[in-house]
Amino acid sequence: MRGNGPWKMAAGVAAIALLAGGCSGGSSDDDETLPNTISIGIVEPDSLVPSNTTEANGSSVLASIFYPLIRFDDNSNPYTVAAESITHDKANKVWTIKLRSGFTFSNGEPVTADNYINAWNYGAYGPNAQLASYFFSRIDGYAQMQSIDPDGSGPDKASEPKAKKLTGLAKLNDLTFRVTLSAGFSGWESVMGNDSFYPLPKAAFKSDGVLADGFGDAPIGNGPFKMKGKWEHDSKIVVEKVADFKGTIPKVDGITWKIYQDLGAQYADLIAGNLDVETKIPIESLASASGDLGARLQKSKSSAFSFVGFPLYDKDYQNRDVRRAISMAINREEMTDQIFLGSETPATSFVSPVVAGYRANTCGDNCVYNPTEAKDLYTKANGPKDLKISYNADGGHKAWVDAMCNQIKASLGVNCTGSPEPKLADLLKKVREHKSVGMIRLAWAMDYPLMENYLAPLYTTDGSSNYYGYTNTAFDSLVAEGSAAATTQAAQKKWQDAEDILATDMPVLPLRFGQNVYGFSEKVTNVSMDLFQKVDIYKIEVAS
Amino acid sequence: MLRYIVRRLLQMVLTFFGATFIVYALMFAVQDDPIQALVGERPITASQRTALTERFHLNDNFFAQYWYYMKGLLTGDFGTSMTNRKVADMLADAWPVTLRLSLLAIVIAAAVAILAGVVSGIRRGSIFDNATLVITLIVLAMPIVVLAPLAQLIFGIKLGWFPVTAGKDASLWQLLLPAIVLASLVVATELRVTRASVAENLRADYVRTARAKGLTRARVIGVHVLRNSLIPVITLIGVDLGALMSGAIVTEKVFNIPGVGFNLFRGIRTEDGPLVVGFVSVLVIVFLVVNLLVDLLYAALDPRIRYE
Numbered sequence: 001m002r003g004n005g006p007w008k009m010a011a012g013v014a015a016i017a018l019l020a021g022g023c024s025g026g027s028s029d030d031d032e033t034l035p036n037t038i039s040i041g042i043v044e045p046d047s048l049v050p051s052n053t054t055e056a057n058g059s060s061v062l063a064s065i066f067y068p069l070i071r072f073d074d075n076s077n078p079y080t081v082a083a084e085s086i087t088h089d090k091a092n093k094v095w096t097i098k099l100r101s102g103f104t105f106s107n108g109e110p111v112t113a114d115n116y117i118n119a120w121n122y123g124a125y126g127p128n129a130q131l132a133s134y135f136f137s138r139i140d141g142y143a144q145m146q147s148i149d150p151d152g153s154g155p156d157k158a159s160e161p162k163a164k165k166l167t168g169l170a171k172l173n174d175l176t177f178r179v180t181l182s183a184g185f186s187g188w189e190s191v192m193g194n195d196s197f198y199p200l201p202k203a204a205f206k207s208d209g210v211l212a213d214g215f216g217d218a219p220i221g222n223g224p225f226k227m228k229g230k231w232e233h234d235s236k237i238v239v240e241k242v243a244d245f246k247g248t249i250p251k252v253d254g255i256t257w258k259i260y261q262d263l264g265a266q267y268a269d270l271i272a273g274n275l276d277v278e279t280k281i282p283i284e285s286l287a288s289a290s291g292d293l294g295a296r297l298q299k300s301k302s303s304a305f306s307f308v309g310f311p312l313y314d315k316d317y318q319n320r321d322v323r324r325a326i327s328m329a330i331n332r333e334e335m336t337d338q339i340f341l342g343s344e345t346p347a348t349s350f351v352s353p354v355v356a357g358y359r360a361n362t363c364g365d366n367c368v369y370n371p372t373e374a375k376d377l378y379t380k381a382n383g384p385k386d387l388k389i390s391y392n393a394d395g396g397h398k399a400w401v402d403a404m405c406n407q408i409k410a411s412l413g414v415n416c417t418g419s420p421e422p423k424l425a426d427l428l429k430k431v432r433e434h435k436s437v438g439m440i441r442l443a444w445a446m447d448y449p450l451m452e453n454y455l456a457p458l459y460t461t462d463g464s465s466n467y468y469g470y471t472n473t474a475f476d477s478l479v480a481e482g483s484a485a486a487t488t489q490a491a492q493k494k495w496q497d498a499e500d501i502l503a504t505d506m507p508v509l510p511l512r513f514g515q516n517v518y519g520f521s522e523k524v525t526n527v528s529m530d531l532f533q534k535v536d537i538y539k540i541e542v543a544s
Numbered sequence: 545m546l547r548y549i550v551r552r553l554l555q556m557v558l559t560f561f562g563a564t565f566i567v568y569a570l571m572f573a574v575q576d577d578p579i580q581a582l583v584g585e586r587p588i589t590a591s592q593r594t595a596l597t598e599r600f601h602l603n604d605n606f607f608a609q610y611w612y613y614m615k616g617l618l619t620g621d622f623g624t625s626m627t628n629r630k631v632a633d634m635l636a637d638a639w640p641v642t643l644r645l646s647l648l649a650i651v652i653a654a655a656v657a658i659l660a661g662v663v664s665g666i667r668r669g670s671i672f673d674n675a676t677l678v679i680t681l682i683v684l685a686m687p688i689v690v691l692a693p694l695a696q697l698i699f700g701i702k703l704g705w706f707p708v709t710a711g712k713d714a715s716l717w718q719l720l721l722p723a724i725v726l727a728s729l730v731v732a733t734e735l736r737v738t739r740a741s742v743a744e745n746l747r748a749d750y751v752r753t754a755r756a757k758g759l760t761r762a763r764v765i766g767v768h769v770l771r772n773s774l775i776p777v778i779t780l781i782g783v784d785l786g787a788l789m790s791g792a793i794v795t796e797k798v799f800n801i802p803g804v805g806f807n808l809f810r811g812i813r814t815e816d817g818p819l820v821v822g823f824v825s826v827l828v829i830v831f832l833v834v835n836l837l838v839d840l841l842y843a844a845l846d847p848r849i850r851y852e
Contacts, residue, residue, distance in 0.1 A: 046627065129595035131588075146591035216628070233629065233637060234802030235712035258711075261810075264693065265709050265800040272701050272708040394813065423813075425580035457587070464587035 036542050037254035038524055040277040040535055041266040044234055044259050049216045050198040051123025051130040056533040059195050060279075061257050064239050064537050065106075065221035066198040067247050069097065070189060076356055076449035076531070078189045081247065082111070082222065084175075086192075092184035092486065097192075099175040102246050105201040106226035113177035115199035115222075117169045122209060123196050126161050132196035134464070135447065138188065140168030140180045164209055185483050186491045187450040194448060198222075224250050224538075234259055251526075251541035270519055277520045277527055277535055283396065286341045286517070293519045301354050303446040303531045304514025305347060305454065308389065308404075309468040310507060313434045316384040323506040324366050325378035326387070326439075329411035330404055331369040336512055339400045343517045347510040350454065350502045354531045357451040357492035363503050363510055371411035378412050386415045388438025392427055393420035397441055431467045440468065442508070449531060451495040455479050459507060470507035545843075549836070556832045563828045564821060568613065571817040572606050578626055578815035600626065613821065622825075623818040625811075631822035634807060639826070641712060642796075642803030645719050645726065646788040653727035653734060654781055661738025661777075662770065668743055680732035692725050692798040709800040722799040726792060730784040737780055741773035748772075775845050782838035786831040 045058030050066065053059055070078040070086070080086055082103065088095045103111040122128060124136035126146035136142050144163040168180040181188060191197075201220050206212040217231045224247065225239035237257040241250070258275060260266040263282035269275040271292045281289050281297065289297050310317040310326075317323060332346035348367040351358050361367070387408060391397040398418065405416035419438060421427040430437050444465065446453045456479050457463045461471045475498050482494030502508075516529040525543045528536045579588060579596050597603050601612055616623050622631035664673040683691075699721055700708040706721040745751060746769060754764045793805035804823055811819035843849045 126591040127595045129592045129599065131592065133592060134589055146589075147594055148591075232712065233634070234806075259802075260709075260800050261802060261806055262797045262800065265798055268696055268701060268708045269800070272704075274708060425577040425815075428580065429577055464589070 034254065036252055037256065038252050038276045038540065038542060039256040039258050039274075041260050041270070041275050041279065042237075042257050043261070043263075045237075046131070047216055048219050048231060048237075049130070049211065050200070050219075051119065051128075051132050051196040052216075053195050054131045056279075059532065060534045061237055061239070062195050062198065062219070062221070063534055064223060064225040064250075064255055065219055065227065066195075066223040067103070067221070068193060068195075069197060070193045072190070072193060072449055072531070076190075076354060078193060086189050088188070090486065092186045092188065092484075093181050095179040095181070095188055096172070097177055097179065100246070101175055103222055104246075105203075105220050105222050106242050107201060107203055107220050109201045109203065111199055111222050112174045113171045114174075115201060116197075117171060117177060118205065118209075119198065119200035120169060120196075121165050122200070122205075122211065124166055125164060125209065128211075130196070132194065135191060135194050135196045136166065138181050138183070138185055138191070139166050140182045141166045142168075142182070183484065186485055186488050187448070187452060187483070190448045190450050224248070225255065228254070232259075234261070248538050250538050252537075255537065267519075270521060273521055273523075275521065276524045277518065277540070279516065279518045279529060279533060279535060281343075281517045281519050283340065283343065286343055289519060296522070297517070297519045298527070299343070300516045300518075300529050301531060302514045302516045302529075302533055303352050303354050303449070304344075304443060305352050305445070305510070306344070306441075306443045306512040306514065307347070307508045307510050309440040309442050310509070311431065311434075311437060311440060312469045312507060314436060314438075317439075319381045319383070320504075320506060321377050321381035322383040323509070325374045325381065325383060325412065326408060327363075327366050327506060327509045328368065328370045328374035328377070330407045330509075332367070332511060333369070334407070335400055335403055339403055340512070344512040344514050347513045350499050350508075350510055351451050351495075352446065352454060352513055355446070355449045355451050355454065356488070357496060359496065359499075362496075362499050366503065366506055367510060374411050375413065378414075383412070383414070386417075387412075388417055388419050388436075389441065390419045390421055390427055390430075390437040390439065391441035392422070392424040394423055401441060428467060439509075442467070445514075445533075446531070451492060451499070452479065452483060455495060455498055455502075456483075459502060468507060470505070472501060472505060475501045475505075549840075552836050552839075556829075556836070559832060560825070560828055564614075564617075564825050565610070567824045568610050568817070568821050569606070571815075571820050572609065574812075575815050575817060578602065578817070613818065617825070622822040625819040626814060626816045631818050634819065635822060635826060637712065638803050638807050638823075641710075641714060641719075641801055642789055642792065642805070644714075644716075645723055645792065645796075645801060645803060646785060648716070648719055648723040649726035649730075649788055650781060650785055652723055653731045653784070654777075656727070657731050657734035658738055658774075658777065661735045662742050662765070662773075664735075665739045665742025665746065665773075666765065668739075673739075676735065680735055683728045684732040688725070688729060688794045691728065692722075692795050695721060695725050696798055711800055712802050714801065719801075722795050722801065726788055726795050730780075730788070734777055734780055734784070738773060738777050741776055742769060745769045745773050771845055775842060778838055778841050778845065782834050785834050786827070789827065789830060 040060070042057040042060060045053065045061060046055055047053050048058055048061060050062055053062055067082045069081065069083040071081050072078055082100060084098045084100045086095060086097050099111065099113065105111060120136060123130045123133055124139065124142055124145050141163060145161045145166065147159055147161045168182070170178045172178055199222060203220055204212055204215045218227050224242055224245045226242050228238040228240045231237050236259055238254065240254040263280060264285065266275065266278050267282055267285045270278045310323050312318060336342065336344050336346050349358065349360060349362040389401050389405060391401050398420065401418040405418050408414070408416040421430070427437065427440065431440060444454065444458060457465045459466060459470050460476050460479055478494050478498035478501070482491040482498065485491040485494055516533055518527070518529055520527045523543055524540055526539045526541050528539055530536060579593055601609055613623060622635065625631050625634060660676050664676050667673055696708060699705045707718040710718040710722060751764060751768060754768050789804055792803060793809050796803045796806045804827070808820060808823050810816070811823065
């Protein structure tokens, strides 16, 4: 080892490094060269099991592999797709679903009523802990499938649920099945448009009610595309066309769902031409995006609704006039223009414009920027001298929260601070414990396009996302009456009455409605996005 | 020599268990509500909460949870991440690309630092020396959050010299730009140390002797000076290698490389205990092995050092 020892060693290290660096390269670009295929950027999905998918990334991929019972037209009204007909009794309680014949899964299995019943039972069974499980909660027998832990989060094991199947599901013949709800609901057909209502083939199950290992990495669906290989985690998901598909046939032959950790990296690939569609242009790139993309930067409606909740358990916010004054003290337009650069629009209603039954400005004068009246009202109501807005620091909310606080300071002449919590979970925990957090930053995206979805979960007394503790029995009964109404029109009327109560009570302060702000490469045309932040895979095509 | 290595390996076992215990305890302490973190902003029903709590043993006390984890680890099972993926699979996916990236960065950094360091050491006060000083100071002063996107914008998008992003199965060519960015993090210190060390050794007695013997300049510098000057640099490179593997979070994010840094970041953000502890455990092993190798390299470089 004398003399040349270190050099040999250095050369050896370098050789190892180069070898390691080179060993698996070279094969990464080959899927781009196939004609008539496109790539769409996503973030790593949480899951590809339909009943466990609640976010837009997994949902987009599933939309290419599965074929839904219904889809929504431009007015958000449902029309049948995989179902031939969906009928119901007068009370909207018993729904009969007849499937179109001739459809198969991509592994060749015919699609039957059993595939739906098995999939829904799996999704609803409590111990499977499926994140979209609550969609089945309207079906008769759901409550018996949930386990109850006797001592909360203590050491005792939760008891096994009483039932493993939904009593409300019954097979009539191979292509027909019946769904019985625990209470009539006129909007049930729209609910079934969710991902969790996709069917699962027999191959998905290891045994009755147990999902086969690895199904989530290579799901088999009844849709126009099928998985090519497995889900390559953190890298990509490739789907290719199913031969002789019976439904609507997409115009492209394959889609590569490219997985990005960061929207900024995705944007860089989009403008460099390595990616065809980015469904969400990052806010820091918006300023340069119109120059980079020109007409290939587009906006469309989405269901997102951002609002600020008032902690109604806190004395400071219990006076309605205090809440109204704060709402009048802020300039929504200025925030959407200056901070969101027009990528979101000001909200002056409690229900998003994308659902049927929406009326503009239901919030009325309470959501109109009027600093003088706001200050009068606030002083008369003897509002608190210190206001606080709590938000989660990991979601990029600091800029607009600080701006909103500055507007409040300027209009009301009181102190206002933005108070970051590391994560939303930390913030919600404090809210549950009724700690003094001040106003709370919150947001909502719809599960199904009905007004009810913007009302019941957020403001009814036992609503799943009613964190601020709003209670109004008149509101609760109007929402319930709407759900039980015989027709969707009658339902809408009740729901609109319920929305009017919100405008008087102001339990929250509507801020912004979201939009899809997306961009695409020169390679593709006819790119459109739906209300659920998904690219329409049936319309998109390769530019010729 | 052998006894030394055995003793070091035994120490490593102790260090490994100590380190994983501390990391596990820290993750346990920051875990607030991992189930809510898992579902993001959506509400979660009591029944889902119950099922997930039991699946991940979240209602057991700290020592019971640590026992479950260690039992798995000793049988080669890294456990399951909160996203239901096997941590072992995630490790196998993430390590190769990070390893290639950091080795490439180290090779680039070491080559530049030693070459430029030796030249500046020999020609102290020259234009080259001053120029490298200024350039390295600028690079050192630029935070990686600026440097990485800037390099991507200029060399990737505007000039088109390099691929814009790398991805999981990145080729050497795709990794080159991120590796250069990473190398710039460590090159300045390595260069300064090489320069100082060379400058000092040039004045040493043995160099004067070698010159007096009539050896060529190339041999004096290439063998006598360099060999002694490399000892502190090798130590630095060893430490840097560990730092690059764990600290590439920003670079991996900008160039879309799903490596170790990215997984650690994701695990911490989603309070994913098994994921973080699994990755840190492997990082600890890498640190320990690299340090052992560095210590053994000393002996090769300096005959006066003997390990017993």
